[in-house]
Amino acid sequence: GVDVKKLLADTGLVTLDPGFVNTAACSSAITYIDGDAGILRYRGYSIEQLAERSNFLEVSYLLIYGELPTKTELDEFTEKVQRHTLLHEDLKRFFDGFPRDAHPMPVLSSAVSALSTFYQDSLNPLDPEQVEISTIRLLAKLPTIAAYAYKKSVGQPFLYPDNSHGLVENFLRMTFGLPAEPYDVDPALVKALDLLFVLHADHEQNCSTSTVRLVGSSEANLFASISAGINALFGPLHGGANQAVLEMLEGIHKDGGDVDTFVNRVKNKEAGVKLMGFGHRVYKNYDPRAAIVKRTADEVLGKLGVNDPLLDIAMKLEERALSDDYFVQRKLYPNVDFYTGLIYKAMGFPTRMFTVLFALGRLPGWIAQWREMINDPVRKIGRPRQLYTGYTEREFVAIDER
Numbered sequence: 001g002v003d004v005k006k007l008l009a010d011t012g013l014v015t016l017d018p019g020f021v022n023t024a025a026c027s028s029a030i031t032y033i034d035g036d037a038g039i040l041r042y043r044g045y046s047i048e049q050l051a052e053r054s055n056f057l058e059v060s061y062l063l064i065y066g067e068l069p070t071k072t073e074l075d076e077f078t079e080k081v082q083r084h085t086l087l088h089e090d091l092k093r094f095f096d097g098f099p100r101d102a103h104p105m106p107v108l109s110s111a112v113s114a115l116s117t118f119y120q121d122s123l124n125p126l127d128p129e130q131v132e133i134s135t136i137r138l139l140a141k142l143p144t145i146a147a148y149a150y151k152k153s154v155g156q157p158f159l160y161p162d163n164s165h166g167l168v169e170n171f172l173r174m175t176f177g178l179p180a181e182p183y184d185v186d187p188a189l190v191k192a193l194d195l196l197f198v199l200h201a202d203h204e205q206n207c208s209t210s211t212v213r214l215v216g217s218s219e220a221n222l223f224a225s226i227s228a229g230i231n232a233l234f235g236p237l238h239g240g241a242n243q244a245v246l247e248m249l250e251g252i253h254k255d256g257g258d259v260d261t262f263v264n265r266v267k268n269k270e271a272g273v274k275l276m277g278f279g280h281r282v283y284k285n286y287d288p289r290a291a292i293v294k295r296t297a298d299e300v301l302g303k304l305g306v307n308d309p310l311l312d313i314a315m316k317l318e319e320r321a322l323s324d325d326y327f328v329q330r331k332l333y334p335n336v337d338f339y340t341g342l343i344y345k346a347m348g349f350p351t352r353m354f355t356v357l358f359a360l361g362r363l364p365g366w367i368a369q370w371r372e373m374i375n376d377p378v379r380k381i382g383r384p385r386q387l388y389t390g391y392t393e394r395e396f397v398a399i400d401e402r
């Protein structure tokens with residue numbers, strides 16, 4: 001019964017924009033998206049070129065510092081990141097307290113939040129030196145934390161990082177290796193995971209990035225802000241979608257693989273039934289990342305000799321949806337999450353680790369956006385307004401008279 005139009009008129013110059021569909025909260029020079037044309041660029045470089053010619057650490061440097069590094073700059077950066085991969089032994093013990101079946105996302109965000117207790121100098125986010133060292137620590141330690149979260153969930157011993165390996169290789173080693181057995185990381189897996197991290201590295205003001213900026217706008221430090229971003233990413237409408245896609249595909253497979261029946265349930269808007277991995281707030285065209293991921297899924301599954309019936313179901317679903325009026329009219333296309341889960345699964349990751357992998361990829365973007373926010377000359381604490389729709393003034397009623 002609330003007349004929102006009247007409320008807006010009464011409140012004066014306040015806009016009501018649920019979901020911030022048309023409201024920019026900042027200006028940014030990091031990532032450009034043209035959702036109608038399906039274009040994504042980091043610092044002006046197209047995602048296609050970066051996917052083909054760059055790598056995750058170089059892209060991290062580009063996002064955070066604004067330019068592609070020279071060879072010396074990249075070597076120095078790589079060396080610094082590789083030197084900080086160890087976790088404090090006390091932080092390592094932190095993992096023992098979680099239940100064995102804990103979802104690794106809250107474990108990840110808790111451990112990142114706990115970094116503030118080990119590096120208390122980081123509590124002053126206005127000190128550029130602290131911001132710099134926190135940046136390096138996060139990039140170096142998040143893969144170690146993620147691998148420990150995995151090891152905890154399968155009851156295996158933690159493996160210390162071995163800094164003779166690159167970041168992604170080290171992560172795979174710590175995740176799938178065992179102390180008693182030599183573990184040779186397949187270079188094809190390293191390359192594929194590195195590429196997926198590049199594709200996830202930034203996506204301008206999405207839900208988790210906006211969270212990182214908003215928390216940081218109160219001058220909370222980088223660790224606290226990134227921890228909040230990880231929690232925002234956890235939801236199935238955002239980063240949790242990669243897990244939800246695989247669960248959807250498994251459900252369809254279990255029911256006999258009938259894509260038509262499932263699509264009809266989506267179109268009938270059955271409660272809780274969505275075509276997960278489809279649709280995007282900004283892309284009203286094919287998500288350029290999804291196009292690259294689709295090719296990679298084919299390649300990786302082929303190389304690993306994996307013949308996953310779920311890939312077939314995914315391709316049929318896509319074909320079916322893209323030729324259906326419901327999806328065409330609403331401009332719903334596959335997003336980055338539609339095919340990533342199939343690759344992660346083929347690599348051996350359990351479904352619950354998928355969103356953790358998204359977080360590892362998105363980290364440099366969160367850091368770059370936080371740093372841009374803290375250095376913004378027109379920085380202000382984020383504090384949205386509201387349209388109040390509750391009671392006007394009421395007289396208090398004593399408890400025995402209610």
Ligand code: ACO
Pocket residue numbers: 019236237238239241266273274275276277278279280281282330332335336337
């Ligand atoms: N399946 C079925 N219908 C959909 C889907 C979908 N995946 N996505 C949107 N729609 C429909 C909506 O029901 C709505 O229809 P209506 O006009 O008849 O009411 C219309 O398309 C517009 O959708 P909105 O929900 O208004 O779009 P919004 O921009 O708010 O949401 C979102 C975008 C959250 C991504 C949505 O498309 C969705 O829930 N997708 C599935 C989850 C997903 O894949 N998330 C990952 C996003 S990408 C990322 O974070 C990496």
